[in-house]
Each structure stands twice: as structure tokens, then as C-alpha cells.
Amino acid sequence: MTTNPEVNRLYAAWRRLGVNFSVTSCTDMVEVEPLILATAAVAGADERLTICAISWLARYHSFVDGRRLSELTRDSAATVRSYLGIMLSLAIEAPDGAGRAPQYEAALAHCKPLRRPRALYDNIEALPAFREWARTHGLPVYRRWGFWHDDVTLKLVSVHPLARILKVPELRARALCGPSIEAAFIAHAMDRITNARSLSRDIGVSYAAAHAAVERLVGRGLLLRRRNGVRQELSPSAFAVNALRVES
């Protein structure tokens, strides 16, 4: 735990997604792409959070919705985009990295280097002796995004194996439906009766996109649609419930 409530919130969210932080996992469903952006926003403040998140991104890039990440990145502050740039680049290029992760390409296209280079982490930037060390020993992958740092070691040992990741309902839905709005909708609809408007609000997508995704899920037999007066209620089909149920 840290003294920063936002960092603590992110620790709990990453814990739920399978990063072995010694904090209590959050109980609410986690939206992966907003979590990645939120982590980029505080990346300079906490090395352990940052490097463990990058390790997760390296190992589980197939669970990330590249289109949604790209849209959120486009609307983010310039500094956040610089930090996201180095996070995604490291997830791909670090010695233990993914090597290739096409899911990140669209988001990376929105990322720009910092205008004024600085040490990657705030506590290094604050200490002249260490800042100077980072500046002179900074590795090219960091310099490309306007940062100085000398270590590209990931912490893959802190990321849970796939079998455990697949017990997280929202990731299980992504494994079955692909990382998409559909997966987010199915995960959200698992324990409640909902409708397209609520889903659009909960996930943060337009009503048109929500409606189209619902049509696809109903068409594939994963969601059931029932009329209740003027409302259309959506619930998961027995097939979807069986597929997404986690055996304990």
C-alpha cells in the first residue's frame, strides 16, 4: 500500500486482473483499457505498479481491446500518452516482452514523446545525482519517448499464469468473445438484467455501438432479449452462463 489513494486503487484493480500485489483485490469488475490509461497517468509515481502493469501487458496483450485502447489514448493528456508510449513499447520490446503485439499499434500511433525529457520516475527526477545518472545511462527505448531510465527488466514472475487469469469473469469473457465491447457486455450482464442503454453507460461506449454489439450477442445466442412493456431486457443465455461459469 502507498499513501496515494489512486495508486492504491490501481494496485487493487491489477491484483484482480492477476498481478501478484500484496493488497486486497478489488471486488468490482475491472475495465482493462481505462485501467491501462489510469496506470499510465500515475506511472512516474510508482515503479512497482508500472513495471508489473507492463509485465501484464507483455504477457496478456491478447486480452486487450486495441480499438478501445486507441480511442481512450487519443482523448488522453499529452503526458499520459508519453507514459503509455513507453509502457506499450516496453511490453513489446523488453527482453522478456511480447515481441509483437498488434493490439497496441493503434494506441501507439497516438502516443508522442515528452517535449522536455525527464527521468521516468518522480523520485529519481527529484534527486539531482540520480537524475544525472538516469540522463547519462538512459536506454534508447526510453529516450524515444522522452524519458531516462536504465532498466528494462520486466517482473513476469509477479503475473499469475493463464489458468488463474481465466477465473476472472471479465477476462474469461474476453477469452471467449475476444477483447471487445461484446465481451464487456457479457461480463456485465452475467449477474443482472440490463438493457443496451445501461450497458452503453456502464462501459462508456455510444448507444449506437452498444445497440450494434447487443444485436450481435443476441444473434449469436449469448444474450436473451425479452420485452417488458416498452423496455427490452437483456440477460445471458444458459449457454453463456455455462461457458462463463468459473468452476471453483
Add this chain to the structure above:
Amino acid sequence: MLPPDYKARLITLPARGKLHIALLHRQDIIVMKLFAGRPRDLTDIVALRPTPQELQFVRSELPRLRRIDQPRAARLESFLDQYHDDEP
């Protein structure tokens, strides 16, 4: 990079069955962490709040540390010179 006499300062906890635990002394941890100088080490240093005596001990270790890694020792010396004006 621990001081050669660190064992003399180990703090031994009461044994629990077959489990024996010895803790490094604060000043040895501070030497180790300041020499490594990773962001997580600096976070730990902030939490440890080294005393002037402990920093003097770190300074006394500089000749030995220079033989291990001259650039890192120079960084540490520079940090110690700046520390009083610019605490982490």
C-alpha cells in the same frame, strides 16, 4: 556490496522451531539500497529516513564501493554531498 562485517550487526529474532531469522542492520540496508539506487530503493530510503550517523557510515563505505563499481559509487557520493539540501 554489503559491508564485510555486516554479520556482526545481524539482528537475530527468537527461533520458531526450525525457523531462524536474522535481519540486516539498518545501516547495512541503507548502504545496499543507496548503492543500488533503483526507484524502489529510493522509496525505501525515504521510508527508512536515515540519520546523519547512518549516512556517515555510508560515506565511510565509499572506498570499498568504488572498487566494486566506480560510477555507482560516484553517484552515491554525489547524492551524499547533496543530501542535506535536498532530502528525498
